[in-house]
Amino acid sequence: MSGDESVEGALVLFSGGQDSTTCLAWALARYERVETVGFDYGQRHRAELDGREALRTGIAALGGWRGTLGPDHLVNIEGGMTAIGETALTGAMEIAMTGTGLPNTFVPGRNLLFFTYAAAIAYRRNLKRLIGGMCETDYSGYPDCRDDTLKAMQLALNLGLERRFVVETPLMWIDKAGTWRLAEALGGERLVSLIVEGTLSCYRGERQLRHDWGYGCGTCPACRLREAGWRRWRERFPDRE
Numbered sequence: 206m207s208g209d210e211s212v213e214g215a216l217v218l219f220s221g222g223q224d225s226t227t228c229l230a231w232a233l234a235r236y237e238r239v240e241t242v243g244f245d246y247g248q249r250h251r252a253e254l255d256g257r258e259a260l261r262t263g264i265a266a267l268g269g270w271r272g273t274l275g276p277d278h279l280v281n282i283e284g285g286m287t288a289i290g291e292t293a294l295t296g297a298m299e300i301a302m303t304g305t306g307l308p309n310t311f312v313p314g315r316n317l318l319f320f321t322y323a324a325a326i327a328y329r330r331n332l333k334r335l336i337g338g339m340c341e342t343d344y345s346g347y348p349d350c351r352d353d354t355l356k357a358m359q360l361a362l363n364l365g366l367e368r369r370f371v372v373e374t375p376l377m378w379i380d381k382a383g384t385w386r387l388a389e390a391l392g393g394e395r396l397v398s399l400i401v402e403g404t405l406s407c408y409r410g411e412r413q414l415r416h417d418w419g420y421g422c423g424t425c426p427a428c429r430l431r432e433a434g435w436r437r438w439r440e441r442f443p444d445r446e
């Protein structure tokens with residue numbers, strides 16, 4: 206099955222967060238064979254990684270995509286990331302803005318690493334499309350989320366692996382309100398609830414406090430972004446129900 210090049214295959218960079226979960230549904234709605242890859246890099250909070258399998262199962266059932274969803278690949282790069290340096294995501298620091306205008310959660314070039322690993326897996330699995338939830342619209346200034354970066358990455362991978370990969374970023378030009386809207390369009394209220402219940406954006410990994418937009422501390426930058434997007438989405442479409 207993995208060697209059949211006549212099938213349109215995709216590999217989704219799937220962290221188990223809101224964005225990559227929406228991307229997984231997007232890919233399942235489009236392609237005949239979809240696999241996922243996740244990275245264990247010693248995240249401060251393992252909640253997101255731990256929830257991945259339940260999300261995969263839930264999405265596959267909800268969209269009638271059981272036959273489309275293939276295996277998950279979990280790559281442990283913790284040793285490498287730790288060696289590169291301590292940041293707020295992996296270390297014990299508090300989240301803060303740094304002098305460069307980037308939050309200290311930034312792991313330099315993280316997405317470049319992820320795509321390189323993903324391409325190596327996709328090469329072996331004969332999957333043409335590499336799909337990630339990067340977004341330039343309300344991103345936190347991460348240069349490796351930029352559209353130009355990912356277009357250059359596609360070119361580098363195609364040259365370096367001598368394959369025709371297509372890097373796709375369905376969330377690149379939409380905001381968080383648009384991401385909620387997209388999830389609803391792809392899987393209705395059931396996908397929205399799955400994302401609310403099963404994904405955690407919170408930098409602090411808060412799993413006890415439940416809001417209408419999901420779990421989280423409600424005050425860290427990731428919670429604030431998620432909540433603001435949810436509110437804008439509900440306000441923009443007040444007559445949805």
Ligand code: ZN
Pocket residue numbers: 406407408409410411421422423424425426427428429
């Ligand atoms: Zn939070």
